[in-house]
Amino acid sequence: MALTSALGRPAPHGVADEDLERMLLIRHFERALLRLFEEGLVNGTTHTCLGQEYIPVAVSALLGEQDFVFSNHRGHGHFLARYGDAHGLLAEIMGREGALCNGVGGSQHIYHRRFLSTGVQGESLPVAVGVALRLKRLGQGALACAYIGDGTWGEGSVYEALNMAQLWRLPLLVVVENNGIAQSTPTATQMAGTIAGRAAAFGVIHHHVATTDIDVIRGDLAPLITCVREESRPVVVEFATHRAGPHSKGDDTRSPGEIALARAGDWYDRYAAGHPERFARIDAEQGELVARIADEVAARPPSSWDRR
Incomplete structure (x- = not known):
């Protein structure tokens, strides 16, 4: 499936301040991480969701407290959209006091309340199916939401999970962030057919x-998520999106033209053009907030972990 630029599409008609705040919190958080890596204040690796922030912000408003969320290696936005705890997440990544998982999970492996992330592609979907089975038996209308990428469809566990979810009629929401590239491999060169076709093979609803319009997305997804809850059946929602940043830190193997196309499809400029004064104000506020958080967390002592 070819991803086309969103440049030239009309600006969003309306967006709530809280949605802008959350999207821009994620944007500045990811930028801060890249800066901290450049300054040698963070070790290891990290995968930012620059360009994709609107997806979890749109989805999270449709989820309830009892729902489970399963994330992946590019999961900071998924966590922040759900809980907004930038202090705890950054402390986890930097290994500082107050870290979500005492600093042992790092960027990719977070466990917090009903949120779990992993850096292993395809690992979370079978687990999400198991949780969805449990939720169905509890009969409280909760669901399991799993975020995966287009590259994850190369894993056999995806198809085993979809098969079970459809056979057992489980409340599973699969959110696919299709940014057209799996690390450094264009999706078109490694995926035969389409994600829609693969979902259809199991009789799973695909949307x-x-x-990038938050209100439009929610309006379309609300009845589908109601279907997941009330009819207890899986749904695959595929977002045609763009990765505005590198795969991990600075390792961007795309051509200049591909990078320009991705950046042209970024939601950031469209929202800025559609709501210039309000956007500029909230953008500045969230940038300053993240800068303060980064300074405060960096000054904390290292986290400790008692394994007893």
């Missing part, structure tokens, strides 16, 4: 999202 394609090509807009």
Whole structure:
């Protein structure tokens, strides 16, 4: 599936301040991480969701406290959209006091309340199916939401999970962030057919999202998520999106043209053009907030972990 630029599409008609705040919190958090790596204040690796922040912000408002969320290696936005705890997440990544998982999970392996992330592609979907089975038996209308990428469809566990979810009629929401590239491999060169076709092979409902407009996305997804809850059946929602940043830190193997196309499809400029004064104010506020958080967390002592 070819991803096309969103440049030239009309600006979003309306967006709530809280949605802008959350999207821009994620944007500045990811930028701060890249800066901290450049300054040698963070070790290891990290995968930012620059360009994709609107997806978890749109989805999270439709989830309830009892729902489970399963994330992946590019999961900071998923966590911040759900809980907004930038202090705890950054402390986890930097290994500082107050870390979500005492600093042992790092960027990719977070466990917090009903949120779990992993850096292993395809690992979370079978686990999400197991949780969805438990939620169905509890009969409280909760669901399991799993975020995966287009590259994850190369893992056999995805198909085993979809098969079980459909056979057992489980409340599973699969959110696919299709940014057209799996690390450094264009999706078109490694995936035969389409994600829609693969979902159809199991009789699973598939919905394609090509807009970055938060209100439009929620309006389309609300009845589908109600279907997941009330009819207890899996749904695959595929977002045609763009990765505006590198795969991990500075390792961007795309051509200049591909990078320009991705950046042209970024939601950031469209929202800035559609709501210039309000956007500029909230953008500045969130940038300053993240800068303060980064300074405060960096000054904390290292986290400790008692394994007894």
